[in-house]
Amino acid sequence: MMVLPTHNSFHHCCQILLALLLFSLQILLTHIEAYSSKVEVLPGFEWPLPFQLETGYVGLGETDDDMQVFYYFVKSENNPKKDPLMLWLTGGPGCSSFSGLVHEIGPFEFEIKEYDGSLPSLVSRPQSWTKLCSIIFVDLPLGTGFSYAKNLTANRSDWKLVHHTHQFLRKWLIDHTEFLSNEFYIGADSYSGIPVPVIVQEISNGNEEGIKPSINLQGYLLGNPVTTRTEKNFQIPYAHGMGLISDELYESLQKNCKGEYIDVDSKNDYCLRDLQSFDESLSRVYVYNILDRFCEDDSLLRRRSLIQELKKSSSSRLTVPELSCETYSFYLTTKWANDERVHKALHIREGTIGKWERCYKNDFEYEIFDSFEFHANLSKKGYRSLIYSGDHDMVVPFMSTQAWIRALNYSIVDDWRPWFVNGQVGGYTRTYSNRMTFATVKGSGHMAPEYTPEQCFAMFTKWISNLPL
Structure with missing residues (x-):
């Protein structure tokens, strides 16, 4: 289906072109040093870490204090030199991607037991997506998690989130050149269904404009994503x-x-x-x-x-x-993340934030009201996508997701059928000619990997390996 340009899409394109010009200028004029450190010991985790964890900051402003984006980076536990690289954004808007790391797809999670005043305990998650993919969990928008800035309110909006994520990624890759050739994906869920397709398009446009370093962009995946705001x-x-x-x-x-x-x-x-x-x-x-x-x-x-x-x-x-x-588990997260021993282990800069909160809940400016057209544009460019829905989420029901996918009007290449995990139905799936795969996750909720980690791990394993569900 040909998507005709609208006033909104023209406006969006102008904003993207302007952002790319400013982005190129900023890369040329400034390069603020990135800071990264290996995490040797994780408080609350009793054993030596069976995975490689790095934390750090990437500066986006003209001075070190302007804007500092914090991230957690877990290398693939399989073959980090060849396995895909993924950047993960949690929804909100304004929730730390530590949520994705510890509650959904990372290699550790909290042991659920009564809080007694001591540091909450961490245990391994067998279904970590890092078994076959390196993942950057980034605290954006600014002010989220351990990220900080001189003027937070001015940096909390849809378009700022898009530009900052793009800028963060290219600067991160400048300091991690060993991952430049790895296939790259963006993963996210919930509210991030609005900014992520725009981020993917901006990265793609940046590659076409010749912005360096070039990113080996292959596609994106979204869980129970807000898309049209008519959910x-x-x-x-x-x-x-x-x-x-x-x-x-x-x-x-x-x-x-x-x-x-x-x-x-x-x-x-x-x-x-x-x-x-x-x-x-x-x-x-x-x-x-x-x-x-x-x-x-x-x-x-x-x-x-x-x-x-x-x-x-x-x-x-x-x-x-x-x-x-x-x-x-969210309550345990806040207790753990505000402990001084945790700050020291994660190499958090003293005095940069007050109390750590999993999410902030105000002063975000909503500027992008629909991400549908960006899905259509990315499809035309040939990028792969996986859109999955926990089928017991009523906030972003699978019916709303199916409706906008249907409106893309692409032909079906693999019609509606069950997909399986250990001989049991894990959900239902359909694949389209635009390289988009839709999947339901049976019995799951809004943050599907949190509720059904085994099913979601099986789904992700097949999709990231270019295999049908």
Whole structure:
């Protein structure tokens, strides 16, 4: 399908071209030294590290204090010289990619046990994606995790995130030239479904413009990604299909709201009444994984705005969740990351941040309202993509993801079928002629690798190895 240029796409293209010019100028005029150190001991992990972990900072401003981006880098446990290199961004917006490292796809995770005041314990994760891929977990936007800057508010926006990630990557590769020839991918989930396709396009454009170093860009993968910001409109049919609301309420919602549940006319009393009934029906359901246990501290997650939901869900908890709550691991994360022994082991610069928070939840400027056209552009350029959906996530339901993929209007080369893990159905998949693979992950939630690590590891292993699921 040919995507015709629109006013928005022209505006986006102009912004990208301007950014590339500024980027080239900045690379020529400044090169702030990057700082990296090998992590020899990880507090809370009892054994010698069975993987290679490096942490460091990459400076993006004109002086060292302007903007310093912190990262964790885990080398592939297989063959780092030949295995792919991936950069991982957590969603939020504004969540540290330490979340991806410790809660989703990295080589260690927290042992879930009652916090007693001592340092939380870490254990190995057998299904780490670093078994076959080197991964950079980067703390962006600025102010996220251990990254810091003189003026944080001025650097928290969609477009700044895009440009900073691109700039970070090229500077990181200047200091890690041994990875220049490795196949490169970007991975992300949740809100990062908005900026990541734009980042991939900016990297691609930079390569075409001759910006050095050249990046061996091959594709990207996204889990339960926000894409069109209309995901809320699919939450209600999803809830009906999963038996969470009655036929009568669903029919009334369709009739009174006419399929629009985001921009509702304030005078449409019937629609507003039905939406209130819908919220009441779901008030004790954990919408990030409807199969999971509902916890009181998650009751504040109930919001009509998708962005409000994502922002609230990602904020650091002030109260202590119950041990059986999914969010208890986030509580342990905050305790661990604020320990002085951890700061010393990770080579954190003293006095650069206050209290470490897993996510910040305000002053982010939303500028990119739809990433659909970028998927279309990247498809035309031939990049591979994997889009996967935990099928029990109601925040970004698989139905919303299927809808925008269907709108790309590409022919199907491998039609809907189950994919398997150890003889069991891991989910369902379909592959398109634009080298895009869509997959559901059966029984999984919003951050799929967190809920179903074995299934997601099998899915990733096949896809990154260029094998059909």
